[in-house]
Amino acid sequence: xxxxPTPSSRAPRPPLVALATAALLDVADRAGIRGPEVDAIAAxxxxxxxAWWQRLGDGGAAPESDLPVVALxxxxxxxxxxxxxxxxxxxxxxxxxxxxxxxxLQAPALGSRPMVGLLATAFAAAGEGAEKAYGDLVDxxxxxxxxxxxxxxxLPLVERRMALSAPVHAALRGLQxxxxxxxxxxxxxxxxxxxxxAEAARYAAAFGDDQQALTVRTPxxxxxxAVCAAVAAAFGAEAAFVEGEPVAGLGLWMxxxxxxxxxxxxxxxxERRRLPALPGYHGPVLAxxxxxxxxxxxxxxxxxxxxxxxxxxxxxxxxQESLGDxxxxxxxxxxxxxxxxxxxxxxxxxxxxxxxAGAAAIDRSHVRTAAWTSEGPGLRGLAEPIxxxxxxxxxxxxxxxxxxxxxxxxxxxxxxxxVDGLGAAMRARHRPGVRALFVGPSGTGKTxxxxxxxSRLSAPxxxxxxxxxxxxxxxxxxxxxxxxxxxAEHEEIILLFDEADxxxxxxTDVKDANDRFANAQTNFLLQRIESFDGIVILxxxxxxxxxxxxxxxxxxxxxxxxxxxxxxxxLWRTHLGAHHxxxxxxxxxxxxxxxLAGGHVRNAVLCASxxxxxxxxxxxxxxxxxxxxxxYRKLGRTLPSELxxxxxxxxxxxx
Numbered sequence: 345x346x347x348x349p350t351p352s353s354r355a356p357r358p359p360l361v362a363l364a365t366a367a368l369l370d371v372a373d374r375a376g377i378r379g380p381e382v383d384a385i386a387a388x389x390x391x392x393x394x395a396w397w398q399r400l401g402d403g404g405a406a407p408e409s410d411l412p413v414v415a416l417x418x419x420x421x422x423x424x425x426x427x428x429x430x431x432x433x434x435x436x437x438x439x440x441x442x443x444x445x446x447x448x449l450q451a452p453a454l455g456s457r458p459m460v461g462l463l464a465t466a467f468a469a470a471g472e473g474a475e476k477a478y479g480d481l482v483d484x485x486x487x488x489x490x491x492x493x494x495x496x497x498x499l500p501l502v503e504r505r506m507a508l509s510a511p512v513h514a515a516l517r518g519l520q521x522x523x524x525x526x527x528x529x530x531x532x533x534x535x536x537x538x539x540x541x542a543e544a545a546r547y548a549a550a551f552g553d554d555q556q557a558l559t560v561r562t563p564x565x566x567x568x569x570a571v572c573a574a575v576a577a578a579f580g581a582e583a584a585f586v587e588g589e590p591v592a593g594l595g596l597w598m599x600x601x602x603x604x605x606x607x608x609x610x611x612x613x614x615e616r617r618r619l620p621a622l623p624g625y626h627g628p629v630l631a632x633x634x635x636x637x638x639x640x641x642x643x644x645x646x647x648x649x650x651x652x653x654x655x656x657x658x659x660x661x662x663x664q665e666s667l668g669d670x671x672x673x674x675x676x677x678x679x680x681x682x683x684x685x686x687x688x689x690x691x692x693x694x695x696x697x698x699x700x701a702g703a704a705a706i707d708r709s710h711v712r713t714a715a716w717t718s719e720g721p722g723l724r725g726l727a728e729p730i731x732x733x734x735x736x737x738x739x740x741x742x743x744x745x746x747x748x749x750x751x752x753x754x755x756x757x758x759x760x761x762x763v764d765g766l767g768a769a770m771r772a773r774h775r776p777g778v779r780a781l782f783v784g785p786s787g788t789g790k791t792x793x794x795x796x797x798x799s800r801l802s803a804p805x806x807x808x809x810x811x812x813x814x815x816x817x818x819x820x821x822x823x824x825x826x827x828x829x830x831x832a833e834h835e836e837i838i839l840l841f842d843e844a845d846x847x848x849x850x851x852t853d854v855k856d857a858n859d860r861f862a863n864a865q866t867n868f869l870l871q872r873i874e875s876f877d878g879i880v881i882l883x884x885x886x887x888x889x890x891x892x893x894x895x896x897x898x899x900x901x902x903x904x905x906x907x908x909x910x911x912x913x914x915l916w917r918t919h920l921g922a923h924h925x926x927x928x929x930x931x932x933x934x935x936x937x938x939x940l941a942g943g944h945v946r947n948a949v950l951c952a953s954x955x956x957x958x959x960x961x962x963x964x965x966x967x968x969x970x971x972x973x974x975x976y977r978k979l980g981r982t983l984p985s986e987l988x989x990x991x992x993x994x995x996x997x998x999x
Contacts, residue, residue, distance in 0.1 A: 509593025611637025666691025784904025
């Protein structure tokens with residue numbers, strides 16, 4: 345057996361694991377345990393003189409291998425028994441010979457995780473006896489900070505097995521292993537507006553004894569992550585994003601790695617999240633959330649920082665950094681209210697679209713393609729994209745209706761700076777959102793006009809799927825709507841509530857629970873639409889069906905009357921194009937006799953096109969009459985007698 349080393353005032357003490365191993369060998373000697381496991385450890389480890397136990401508190405005499413544990417001991421105020429246990433548990437994760445020794449000492453119980461009783465007995469000489477060591481191991485600072493865990497809840501405390509929590513083991517050993525539900529750093533990278541970075545530093549400077557937490561609110565998770573990373577950087581640290589419940593030992597892992605925890609919270613209206621405790625961590629805490637819900641910590645509300653859209657100049661700078669084209673960047677910044685996260689996302693997608701098209705440079709068409717193909721997750725589950733690219737000449741309307749639509753288009757384009765130069769009362773209550781109601785019978789072109797508006801604004805248009813949004817479960821409908829509106833706000837998506845009466849209808853007297861919940865949904869929509877910063881279009885057959893409170897909050901109510909003869913003539917011409925054999929008299933006859941809206945004209949032209957294709961010729965008047973006959977039957981009306989009996993369909997072919 346090796347000679348026992350003796351302590352000197354200058355020599356470093358033996359490593360903690362050597363002291364812990366020597367203590368286990370002493371247990372084996374006292375119990376008379378012999379075997380290959382004991383002999384293997386005794387042959388490789390020098391026996392330690394008992395005087396070394398007195399040097400455990402001397403951090404300056406610690407060997408380099410013990411410095412992480414010594415630093416942890418200073419941070420938490422750990423006893424000698426706790427330090428020895430931590431060093432031994434680290435070694436047991438990596439030393440198979442040592443694990444066999446522990447298993448032999450605990451026989452006939454199975455397993456190589458050490459029991460509390462074994463370590464308390466072994467480390468009694470390092471402290472004030474076995475009872476003190478036992479108390480330190482089961483209820484000391486290390487256990488409270490989740491440095492190690494006690495496994496086997498069904499067992500007596502003395503028989504429970506000890507193991508290091510995975511995050512603490514990784515931090516003490518310098519291992520870069522993934523921690524479940526935790527991401528270090530903000531990816532993908534999102535360049536931030538300079539005022540946002542400066543504000544992040546100001547929020548960091550405001551932390552103190554009376555404030556140790558902050559909620560960052562934004563519909564853009566990518567931008568929110570970048571902002572949280574900027575706040576953490578102001579502390580000289582890195583952000584670690586936590587999704588779900590934290591694993592044991594996470595707080596200490598954060599402290600040891602100089603990380604700032606950021607809890608990612610997905611909340612709906614009226615939902616509340618209490619941030620979990622992180623034993624062992626005592627620094628600043630951030631939460632990243634959308635615009636809904638409440639977040640608190642220790643039953644105290646947390647201050648919030650709601651991110652705003654950058655100014656036009658800052659948007660131009662961000663676009664230029666992303667695309668490299670100064671003129672294009674200025675135009676995009678002028679026409680779109682995008683945040684930093686959305687600009688970074690569209691920039692990446694536009695560069696990809698340009699490469700796929702083989703283009704030498706990026707232009708607005710690539711950015712438009714990017715906007716249509718890079719919507720956030722979950723949107724298509726609640727809304728349906730309307731991909732129609734409507735040319736300006738395709739919009740056939742009366743002069744007054746055309747003026748109303750052009751005015752709405754101007755309002756949408758100028759919404760970011762509309763109140764600049766106006767009075768204080770206007771600036772105080774202005775929000776850049778635009779809310780419009782299109783009213784008119786079915787088929788008068790309300791959805792078509794919404795597509796025209798989206799085409800002019802180069803913005804995606806999504807029609808709300810009411811069946812997917814509404815839910816029988818209390819609060820789910822509001823949660824779905826909040827997700828839709830928040831995402832549309834961030835991505836500058838135009839939302840179309842087609843047949844909006846079902847969601848924006850008049851509130852009723854409360855007679856049962858269904859009425860109460862329906863009114864609650866209407867109240868939520870009323871509040872959320874008023875604060876909505878995007879563009880939303882409602883359609884209805886009658887404005888009287890919409891709750892008056894909504895009507896007061898609308899920026900535009902546009903009537904879509906049935907088209908008159910002049911509009912119907914233009915509708916026939918724009919739908920037929922050039923592949924037909926109709927003369928002016930035929931167009932006049934169709935416009936004068938068929939009082940149908942644009943939707944029915946479209947269907948009649950499609951039917952006529954089928955008949956003309958069958959015969960391999962241009963469209964003729966009888967083909968259109970046949971299509972009109974189908975439409976009139978669908979409406980339960982009789983085909984005008986002025987059109988005569990001319991038709992291209994033989995009796996047996998009638999649809």
